Amino acid sequence: MSRGRFLKSIAAASAGFTLPGYLAExxxxxxxxxxxxxYPLADDIPLDKDNDLVQLNDNLTLAAGEIETISGTIYDANGQPVRGALVELWHADREGDYLYSTGVGRNADCDANFAGFGQFLTGKSGQFKFRTIKxxxxxxxxxxxxxxxxxxxxxxxxxTQTGWNETAYDLNGNRFATQNSNDNIFSTVSDATLRAAMLLDFTPVEGTTTGETAASWDYFSGTTPSEPTYPGGSLLVAPAGVVAGPNGTERFRLQIPAYPDYCYEVYANPTLADLDWKVLPFALEASEAFDRHQHIATEEGLLEIYVAAPPERGFYKVSYREPGANTGTPSGGGGGPGGPGGPR
Ligand SMILES: [Fe+2]
Structure with missing residues (x-):
């Protein structure tokens, strides 16, 4: 049993558990x-950035490729599941093209039905889940x-990055030149146990007809989250009231105390299950289209956000980031292991 799985089974067996000190160490x-x-550019974070990368918006055509599900738990330095962690996933499409690789807008070579990027905000169990393609x-x-x-x-x-515990073959069935053993990222992780934990085994999901596979991957942070204070943290709970939308529709209005240059996003959970948090598109006016998923406030005051989905038990989660935090600008062109040039 892997350490991750072991931790998870403890977590499942006893709510509010604390790891003994020696194990935490x-x-x-x-x-x-x-x-x-x-990483998506600041101006180009896609409107569809939920945890399903296979289906873009409500498209009937799915992304090309083998469907894979990946789920796990975010743990802090004490081995506690982290509530309110923002988990982001992005990767190349079936043919190796990224959603954004040109520096200007969406990459025309990337599968038009592939979302390319997704986010998940963890609930109290610290668990996350994504559906995507290999x-x-x-x-x-x-x-x-x-x-x-x-x-x-x-x-x-x-x-961080995860790979596949595999010998890789390209789409023509030829053995690929770069394998895990000579990859300029994975090969630099010198601890064999840690490296092995990054290379995942995807196994067939019972009862699916599409050849779907699944893997679990837990993330162990070296830090402990600080209790958010507002402004300056990451998460708040907001109630919403029904208001009139365009053409006789109803929509829901959240009123949030906003601060200049803070970035806001809204999440809802239709079932209140930990793995069901979805990022919501919203409008800034009652009559406008739901055409954005984040908003950077320009001034201090009450920010009004309009969403279509009804709140469950009367509230939404609003995630917010400090000025300049996680703006989506690639961080200094690497700085990590690996040679200069070439995509990573
Ligand atoms: Fe990459």
């Missing part, structure tokens, strides 16, 4: 590796997912 912190250049290969890298993890109270995402 023995926690293997997930290695941090470079963000790479293809990442495609591109020159110079072993197959990989990119991850960003932001704990409550943090204003910079910590980045």
């Amino acid at each position: 023995a926690l293997a912190i997930t290695p941090t590796v470079t963000e790479g250049p293809y 990442a495609g290969l591109y020159t110079g890298r072993a197959r990989h997912f990119h991850w960003g993890i932001t704990l409550p109270g943090e204003d910079v995402r910590t980045t």
Whole structure:
């Protein structure tokens, strides 16, 4: 049993558990590796950024590729599940093209039905889940997912990557030149146990007809989240009232105390299950279209946000980031392991 799975089974067996000190000390912190250049640009974070990368908006056509589900738990330095952690996933499409790789808008070579990027805000169990496709290969890298993890109270995402425990073959069935053993990211993780924990086994999901596979991956942070204070943290709960929308529709209005340059996003959970938090598109006026998923306030005061989905038990979660935090600008073009040039 892996350490991650062991921790999870303890977590499931006893709510509010605390790890004995010696075990907490023995926690293997997930290695941090470079963000790479293809985190969505600040102006181009896609409107569809929920935890399903396979289906873009309500499209009937799904992304090309093998469907994979990945789920796990975010743990803090004490081995406690982290509530309110922002988990971000982005990766190449089936053919190895990223959603944003050109620096200007969406990459025309990327599968038009692939979301390319997703976010998940953890509930009290610390669990996250994504549905996506198996990442495609591109020159110079072993197959990989990119991850960003932001704990409550943090204003910079910590980045890491996961790969596949496999011998990789390209779409023509040829053995790929770059494997995990000579990849310039995975091969730099010298601790064999930590490296092995980054290379995942996806196994077939019973009862699916599409060849879907699943893997679990837990993230062990080396830090402990600070209790958010507002402004300056990451999460608040907001009630909403019904108001009239355009053409006889109803919509829901949230009123949030806002501060200049803070960035706001809204999440709802239709079932209140931990794995069901979804980011919501919203409007800033009662009559406008739901055309954005984040808003940076320009002044202090009451910010009104309009959403379509009714609140469950009367509230939504509003995630907010400090000025300049996680703006989506690639962080300094690497700085991590690996040679200069070439995509990561
Ligand atoms: Fe990459």
